[in-house]
Amino acid sequence: MWPAALRACCIQIAIKKTYKTAKLKKGTTLELDIVDMAFGGKGIAKLPTENGEFIVFVNNSIPGQKVAARITKKKKRFAEAKLIKVLQPAAEETELPYQRIPGAPFAAWPIEKQRTAKEQSTLEMFKRLGEWENVEEVFEGYIASPKSWHYRNKMEYSFSSLRSELGTEEESWDFALGFKRRGQWWAVENLDADSGLFDEQLESQLFRIREFCEKTGLPAWDPAKSEGFFRFLVVRKSFAQDALLFNLVTTSKGLDQFDQAAFVDLLKDILGEDRLAGVLHSLNDEVGDAVKQLPENQKLLYGEPKVVEELLGLSFEISMQSFFQTNPACAELLYQRAIAYAEEAMAKLGQEDLWVMDLFCGTGTIAQLLSRSPKIQKIIGVDIVPEAIEDAAKNAARNNIEGIEFYAADVRKFLWEYPQFKQKIGVIVLDPPRGGIVPKALKRVIELEAPAIVYISCNPATQARDSLVLKEAGYEAVKLSLVDQFPHTSHIESVILYLKK
Numbered sequence: 170m171w172p173a174a175l176r177a178c179c180i181q182i183a184i185k186k187t188y189k190t191a192k193l194k195k196g197t198t199l200e201l202d203i204v205d206m207a208f209g210g211k212g213i214a215k216l217p218t219e220n221g222e223f224i225v226f227v228n229n230s231i232p233g234q235k236v237a238a239r240i241t242k243k244k245k246r247f248a249e250a251k252l253i254k255v256l257q258p259a260a261e262e263t264e265l266p267y268q269r270i271p272g273a274p275f276a277a278w279p280i281e282k283q284r285t286a287k288e289q290s291t292l293e294m295f296k297r298l299g300e301w302e303n304v305e306e307v308f309e310g311y312i313a314s315p316k317s318w319h320y321r322n323k324m325e326y327s328f329s330s331l332r333s334e335l336g337t338e339e340e341s342w343d344f345a346l347g348f349k350r351r352g353q354w355w356a357v358e359n360l361d362a363d364s365g366l367f368d369e370q371l372e373s374q375l376f377r378i379r380e381f382c383e384k385t386g387l388p389a390w391d392p393a394k395s396e397g398f399f400r401f402l403v404v405r406k407s408f409a410q411d412a413l414l415f416n417l418v419t420t421s422k423g424l425d426q427f428d429q430a431a432f433v434d435l436l437k438d439i440l441g442e443d444r445l446a447g448v449l450h451s452l453n454d455e456v457g458d459a460v461k462q463l464p465e466n467q468k469l470l471y472g473e474p475k476v477v478e479e480l481l482g483l484s485f486e487i488s489m490q491s492f493f494q495t496n497p498a499c500a501e502l503l504y505q506r507a508i509a510y511a512e513e514a515m516a517k518l519g520q521e522d523l524w525v526m527d528l529f530c531g532t533g534t535i536a537q538l539l540s541r542s543p544k545i546q547k548i549i550g551v552d553i554v555p556e557a558i559e560d561a562a563k564n565a566a567r568n569n570i571e572g573i574e575f576y577a578a579d580v581r582k583f584l585w586e587y588p589q590f591k592q593k594i595g596v597i598v599l600d601p602p603r604g605g606i607v608p609k610a611l612k613r614v615i616e617l618e619a620p621a622i623v624y625i626s627c628n629p630a631t632q633a634r635d636s637l638v639l640k641e642a643g644y645e646a647v648k649l650s651l652v653d654q655f656p657h658t659s660h661i662e663s664v665i666l667y668l669k670k
């Protein structure tokens with residue numbers, strides 16, 4: 170018998186496979202062992218090749234998993250691959266009492282593991298993309314979501330006449346309502362049970378909505394022909410009211426055969442009248458695959474077209490098309506941190522009559538919270554969505570807050586058209602959408618010459634890119650916090666305080 174060490178060594182030699190880099194082509198499917206994680210929820214597999222180690226990044230996979238993944242992009246030393254299937258879960262993954270959905274790829278991974286992976290990979294990314302060497306020194310901590318489950322206040326379900334079998338790539342022509350299978354836009358996996366992310370009462374009965382719609386005889390959206398009747402079901406929830414607002418999006422083809430009153434009755438039956446805030450029906454005849462909730466194409470079938478949410482003692486009326494933070498309990502912590510950074514900057518400035526700008530202000534949440542500060546004389550809020558600005562103005566009135574100037578405008582155009590704000594602003598709060606700030610808009614922001622910027626981002630990678638530009642312009646990042654607004658996903662929110670040198 171060979172000694173144990175020698176036996177182990179021989180086994181390793183036997184199973185260690187060397188890959189030919191030429192064979193690692195786009196379109197090739199591989200079985201991979203995920204050993205680490207990079208920013209953005211990309212699992213890392215390391216393959217030995219004739220040229221040394223070759224890295225494969227697999228979206229939405231976690232260390233410890235064995236996966237099947239297809240190469241989508243190949244470079245000299247690494248490739249990107251699309252997750253096809255988890256062949257073997259990681260040892261740390263747990264059984265869940267929920268239906269797994271594509272939007273929550275890490276749900277079975279303990280939340281503490283998610284935290285470590287998100288924290289480390291985000292700091293690493295800031296160092297690399299943002300050239301931010303001392304990031305650990307200014308990092309003030311990771312704020313966990315107060316709720317790990319049922320934290321979301323909005324869901325968009327899709328209808329499709331192409332159903333994807335759960336957990337497989339098999340598709341069949343069938344009436345489906347749920348979520349699009351990961352990585353593609355045509356086939357939908359039925360949601361037949363609570364996903365653990367949104368509203369348990371609704372999701373455990375969503376199948377009844379599917380059955381009702383199918384029985385009407387009207388077709389679900391056919392992604393191949395770009396036609397059909399049922400397209401999307403968007404649901405917004407208020408935790409304060411404990412009520413849901415629905416928007417059913419259909420085409421107009423067959424509208425006269427659709428019994429709207431019966432649809433409302435079904436929702437009342439599912440939730441009970443107390444939990445049904447309102448029902449809207451929107452028409453969208455465009456072929457593009459976007460929800461499009463234009464108010465001019467909307468009819469209110471029941472209740473109110475809005476819900477009311479409460480955050481940090483203020484109350485906010487939110488319409489279907491306005492942005493509102495998806496995880497309100499965690500948003501309170503995010504806002505508190507952003508306000509603390511703004512206040513710290515204001516204390517340094519030492520003035521009592523500051524002007525503050527809340528750019529990309531949505532329904533004006535941050536502007537209204539800032540209005541409590543005695544050091545601020547004037548607040549200007551800007552957002553491109555007119556309904557969000559209408560909501561912002563109404564919300565300020567509702568909260569008895571006066572004097573905030575809200576503008577419905579593109580930030581870049583606004584700053585171009587109102588040059589009078591240059592050198593007048595003490596603190597700028599920036600909270601752009603996931604794509605970040607377009608370079609011309611960032612240039613205009615820099616031209617304001619504000620001594621401090623508080624930049625909130627739901628995509629730290631674009632924030633890291635913007636940080637380089639801000640650094641060039643003399644802004645030093647002095648504080649950073651990460652906030653887990655999106656448990657079970659690869660996403661993370663970050664808040665940075667920049668001071669002008």
Ligand SMILES: C[S@@+](CC[C@H](N)C(=O)[O-])C[C@H]1O[C@@H](n2cnc3c(N)ncnc32)[C@H](O)[C@@H]1O
Nearest residue numbers: 492529530531552553554578579580600601602
């Ligand atoms: C991440 S949200 C932030 C909203 C707000 N600060 C909050 O916490 O509720 C980004 C906002 O940017 C707005 N937006 C997107 N592009 C814009 C642009 N070019 N100019 C102005 N606002 C824009 C969106 O309508 C959305 O309300």
